[in-house]
Amino acid sequence: MSAEGRVYGYSAVLMGSPILLKLFEHNEGRAMRVFRLIKQLETLLTVNRPHSEVMAINHAAGDHPVVVSQPVFNLIARAKEVSMMPGSCFNLAIGPLVKRWRIGFNGDSVPPAKEILALRALTQPQQVILDPQLRSVFLEKRGMEIDLGAIAKGYIADRVRDLLRQEGVENALINLGGNVQTLGGTPDSSPGSWGIGLKKPFGAPDELIGVINVTGKSVVTSGVYERYFEIQGQRYHHILDPHTGYPLDNELLSVTVISDDSIDGDIFTTLLYGMGVEKSLAYLADIPAIEALFVTRDRQVVFSSPRQFSFTLRDDSYHLA
Ligand code: ADP
Ligand code: MG
Ligand code: MG
Structure with a gap:
């Protein structure tokens, strides 16, 4: 537990990721209930353990x-x-x-x-x-395997939000490592919002391109810099193109989706990744509940039509398109 102003942060390592819960009161019991729920759901969904x-x-x-x-x-x-x-x-x-x-x-x-x-x-x-x-x-076939790695965190983030809501919590944030879900905002900001850092690709953990501000929304980012390996100068990251069997390769470094439910964010980051910027923007024009922010290899930050969030650029080597 760490206290910073009136925010209390509780952390754990679950699902192979650092997990952070922010509350506005000191409540160890509540944090334990949240972490227990995450563990229970992981136990149902994981493919990284023999039994689920x-x-x-x-x-x-x-x-x-x-x-x-x-x-x-x-x-x-x-x-x-x-x-x-x-x-x-x-x-x-x-x-x-x-x-x-x-x-x-x-x-x-x-x-x-x-x-x-x-x-x-x-x-x-x-x-x-x-x-x-x-x-x-x-x-149907021997050797087939389901992998819910692209949506499990989103689903779990939503269940954590539901639990907190049931407990009467109005302002909170859960960060499952790439998946952030929020209730309300920080009560001292007006209007109440949460600032969520957008990581600089391949930068140090605390280096940000900018900050996304949302109130009671989910913010999910999937990036080529999250999990990858390099061989002979070639980088291979963890989102695969099912049509080729190789990592998706296009102009994108990351896709961030802002939505009510984190499961939608988790699904859409993968979908939009596959589409690239131009197709994504056309596709999202008809889906107002889903908004996205793209970071391209040439350091452009591209938005669908931001209404449910605001963005503050912090790194001037990136440019708003
Ligand atoms: P994380 O936030 O844990 O990095 P993502 O939401 O970015 O996860 O999804 C990446 C994970 O999804 C991969 O680690 C893999 O388990 C799975 N995955 C990879 N490619 C695809 C794909 N094309 N469709 C669905 N799931 C995928
Ligand atoms: Mg992710
Ligand atoms: Mg995903």
Whole structure:
């Protein structure tokens, strides 16, 4: 616990990430309830441990359907729906490729092209068969694997927000490492808002391009600098293009999504990553509830139409487009 002005910060390391909770009162019990909830949900969703509901589905691939809890079923159903959208770069069945690349884990390497081709055949979202009556999930082919890494944190951030809301909390922030969800704002800012730092790509942890201010919104950032490895001057980061089997490669360094629900932020960062700036802006024109901020390799900061947030540039080597 750390106190800074009237803000009390509680931290933990969960889901392989530093987790930070900010409250406006000293309440150890509340922080413990939040961290316990995160642990419980991680236990259902992770693919980084041998046992979870998701791993039970993966272990039964090509063999039999597995009945899961309603929240896990709903999450998988949503992930499948997004994966099936035409041209979508989001793919919940990306597991075999993620496992093979091991980006961000020990033993990462560039797989031979032949292997990538073979693994792509095991990443077909239409072969994730859902039965809402039975609440079961069946992966049609042996070797298929679901990976909810792109949405688990968003889902969990929303459940933390719900818990805090139920407890009557009006102003709070939860940061799950890349996924920030907020209630209200800091009571001493007027109007109450939270300032969320936008990290400088490949910079020191405290170096910021700027600060995003929101009130009661989620802010999710996915960047090529989050998890990657380098071989012979080539950088390989952790968001894969399901159509090629290689890391997504375009003009983007990061995508930030501002939305009510963090699950939407988590889904849209991956989707928009795949689309690139121009397509994303056209696509978002019809979805006012989802707003985005892009950082490009040539140091431009590009917004969809900011209404629900404000942005203050802090680093003059970046430029507002
Ligand atoms: P994090 O914030 O933990 O870095 P992201 O939300 O940025 O996670 O999503 C990246 C994770 O999503 C990867 O580590 C991997 O588990 C999974 N993933 C990678 N590529 C895709 C993809 N094309 N579709 C869905 N999930 C993906
Ligand atoms: Mg992320
Ligand atoms: Mg995501």
